[in-house]
Amino acid sequence: MRCLKKRVLNKKKLKIGLITYRGNPSSGGQGIYINYxxxxxxxxxxxxxxxxxxxxPEIRKDIKLVKIPSLDLFSKKNKFLDVKFSKLxxxxxxxEWISANSGGFPEPHTFGPRLEKFIEENAGQFDVIHDNQTLCKELISLQQKLPLVTTIHHPITKDLEFQLKSTNDFFLKLLIKxxxxxxPTQIKVAKKLKKIVVPSESSGKDVVKDFSLKDASIEVVHNGIDLGFFYPSDKPYEDYKILSIASSDVPMKGLDFMIKAFPEIKKNYPKAKLSVLGKIRKEGHTERLINSLDLKDDINFVSGLSHSELREQYCSSHVVVIPSLYEGFGFAAAEAMACGVPAVVSDGGSLKEIVGEAGKVIIPGDENAIVDAVNELFSYEDLRKNMVAKGISRVKDKFTWHNAALKLDNIYHQMIESHANNKYSKT
Structure with a gap:
């Protein structure tokens, strides 16, 4: 590691443009990615x-932020009326207005022209551009002007697949589509990109398959965990506390299976308690499931936490369960390991790759497997301690933002050299 850092420090310092159509941490993993x-x-x-x-995004004060304004309709109470007519x-x-008011997601289409205008006026300010999965069609022409690297966290085809499977309602399926x-635009753009970065081997394989890409254009750069925030506590954990994850009733997160498993866990461990990071929709599918199982008083949903409060939730847990049907990386699993908590994860996407031998890996969508894995970790403290030690070591070795930056630095320089050679060969 020391030799690699020395080599990097002797390289030219770069002017890097990181682009993202939304960047606030509340936007999910992509906001975390841009920040760190x-x-x-x-x-x-x-x-x-x-x-x-x-x-x-919420970024460090010494890092320049260029704001590309939009109508920002998803922050409005009324997307149809809360916009000045002159803006249209x-x-x-x-x-953007038509798309947002007809069930569409406009940003992948409307951010591109705004970005293109900014780059045309400021191209000389950058040595390389790094796209955070905007995958807008303007990237195709942009990479002719500047070296371009694009991160694809996972193919959104997976989100579509699991959401369609979650309902039999014909009209809801139409809305999802x-x-x-x-x-389709993302796929067309991805096929023409010269360099794609993915956060895991699993995600890379899925991007290749779902987007019909060539392996040669893809490199794996694992995401990192902020070890200044996520680290083990000296305080004892709470016996039989389970921590899981929610994301506004998103089927891909697999929370249903954790909820269905919980009554069986309580049969063997009556003192078991379940906390869930995130929100669910009021009177939505998850709330109805909880009420049908008479678990309203047994499950605690927590959100809007500070970093210290989030760490406390991890560190106070006996076990963390990530039942996601698919994850491109799985920040929660890595954060749990960094905090010294064993994780039960599904073999969904990258999760098995992230935890390695530091967690229990189960079949996706199997509540009985969740019951067995949690019961085992509740029963055998030596097993838990072994996984904790492996998890802490694994995160420090594989999942740091410093390592990610070093790898990307090398990729940037490769793309800059390749871009210069291509320009030279055309003259």
Whole structure:
């Protein structure tokens, strides 16, 4: 590691543009990615500029933020009425308004023209551009002007697949397809990109398969965990506390299976308690399931936590259960390991790859397997301690933002050299 860092520090310092159509941590893993990657690249000595649409990212003060405004309709109480009529004289704004009010997700289409205008006016400010899965069609022409690297966290085809499987309602299926109507554009763009980065081997294979790409264009760069926030506690954990994850009733998170498993766990361990990070929809599918199983008073949902409160939730848990049907990386599993908590994860996407031997891996969508794995960790403290030790070591070795930045630094320089050679060969 020391030799690699020395080699990097002798390289030219780069002007890097990180682009994302939304970057706030509440936007999910992509917001976390922009925040921490920008820090790690800046710490290597690079000049980093984050170029983002709203909601804007929370980044370190020494890192430049360029705001690319939009109508930001998803922050409005009324997407149809809460917009000035004069704003709709812009064709791009009109497209955004129509899309948002007809069940679509406009940002993958409307961010691109705004980005293109900014790059045309400021191309000389950057040595390389790093796209955070905007996958807008404007990237195709952009990579002719500047070296371009694109991160694809996972193919959104997976989200579409699991959401369609979660309902038999014909009209709801139409709405789901409408929301995901940007996917064909993403696939077309991805096929023409010269360099794609993915956060896991599993995600890379799925991108290749679902987007019909060539392996040669893809490199794995694992995401990192902030070890300054996520680390073990000296306090004892709470016996029989289970921590799981929710995301507004998203089927892909697999929370249903944890909820269905919980009554069986309580039969053997009556003192068992379940806390869930995240929110669910009021009177939505998950709330109805909880009520049907008479678990309203047994499950605690927590959200809006500070870093210290989030760490406390992990560290106070006997076990963390990540029942996701699919994850491109799985921040929660890595955060749990960093906090010294064993994780029960499904073999969904990258989760098995992330935990290795530091967790229990189960079949996706199998509540009985969740029951067995949790019961085993409740019963055998030596097994738990062994997994805790392996998890802490694994995160420190494989999942740091410093390591991610070092790998990306090398990729950036490769792409800059390749871009220069291509320009030279055309002259």
């Amino acid at each position: 990657l920008s820090r790690a690249l800046s710490d290597l000595g690079h000049e980093v500029t984050v170029i983002s649409g709203p909601p804007y 004289f812009s064709l791009n704004n009109l497209k 409408r929301w995901h109507s940007f996917i």
